[in-house]
Amino acid sequence: AQRVTQPEKLLSVFKGAPVELKCNYSYSGSPELFWYVQYSRQRLQLLLRHISRESIKGFTADLNKGETSFHLKKPFAQEEDSAMYYCALGTRQLTFGSGTQLTVLP
Amino acid sequence: EPEVTQTPSHQVTQMGQEVILRCVPISNHLYFYWYRQILGQKVEFLVSFYNNEISEKSEIFDDQFSVERPDGSNFTLKIRSTKLEDSAMYFCASSFNRDRGNTIYFGEGSWLTVV
Numbered sequence: 001a002q003r004v005t006q007p008e009k010l011l012s013v014f015k016g017a018p019v020e021l022k023c024n025y026s027y028s029g030s031p032e033l034f035w036y037v038q039y040s041r042q043r044l045q046l047l048l049r050h051i052s053r054e055s056i057k058g059f060t061a062d063l064n065k066g067e068t069s070f071h072l073k074k075p076f077a078q079e080e081d082s083a084m085y086y087c088a089l090g091t092r093q094l095t096f097g098s099g100t101q102l103t104v105l106p
Numbered sequence: 107e108p109e110v111t112q113t114p115s116h117q118v119t120q121m122g123q124e125v126i127l128r129c130v131p132i133s134n135h136l137y138f139y140w141y142r143q144i145l146g147q148k149v150e151f152l153v154s155f156y157n158n159e160i161s162e163k164s165e166i167f168d169d170q171f172s173v174e175r176p177d178g179s180n181f182t183l184k185i186r187s188t189k190l191e192d193s194a195m196y197f198c199a200s201s202f203n204r205d206r207g208n209t210i211y212f213g214e215g216s217w218l219t220v221v
Contacts, residue, residue, distance in 0.1 A: 044212040
């Protein structure tokens with residue numbers, strides 16, 4: 001069975017500080033992983049996916065198959081990054097982690 | 107940018123009543139989904155729909171749930187006899203295909219409260 005674990009429910013950092021949101025997964029095949037973001041009262045939006053190896057809004061995530069991780073990182077957090085972040089696994093149906101609420105303090 | 111739209115944004119219903127949640131997927135998308143999120147819990151997959159039939163469903167999607175594409179644009183989720191535990195945010199989503207690298211786009215959600 002596939003599973004996604006986000007160990008931190010809440011994460012606070014100061015503006016300009018680096019941020020890392022952790023995601024670990026369990027999947028027997030070749031995983032496809034995503035980060036979705038949900039700003040206050042808005043829809044779930046795709047932030048990035050491992051297959052395209054892109055950087056969106058300064059965020060990056062590297063798939064580490066050895067550690068079964070897909071941590072989301074940004075070197076300098078901004079206040080507008082405050083949101084709920086969900087790691088998700090799958091293609092035909094997504095399995096979500098429980099989410100991490102990121103608060104960037106001024 | 108095209109968006110998935112959902113109505114209603116919030117519905118309160120009495121236990122035992124039928125509820126229909128409506129969604130308009132992105133127009134050229136072929137795959138449609140419903141997910142739900144009970145307050146404080148994970149977003150969970152309910153069902154996927156393609157070519158006018160269910161392609162996958164989870165254990166949550168039991169006989170009280172049904173989906174339909176009644177016309178060329180709408181995609182609905184019906185809950186036949188609502189229970190208190192059906193209170194949740196229901197997200198509709200759509201995608202063009204299901205290949206690797208495919209993006210699933212979500213609507214803003216319909217918040218269902220069963221009293």
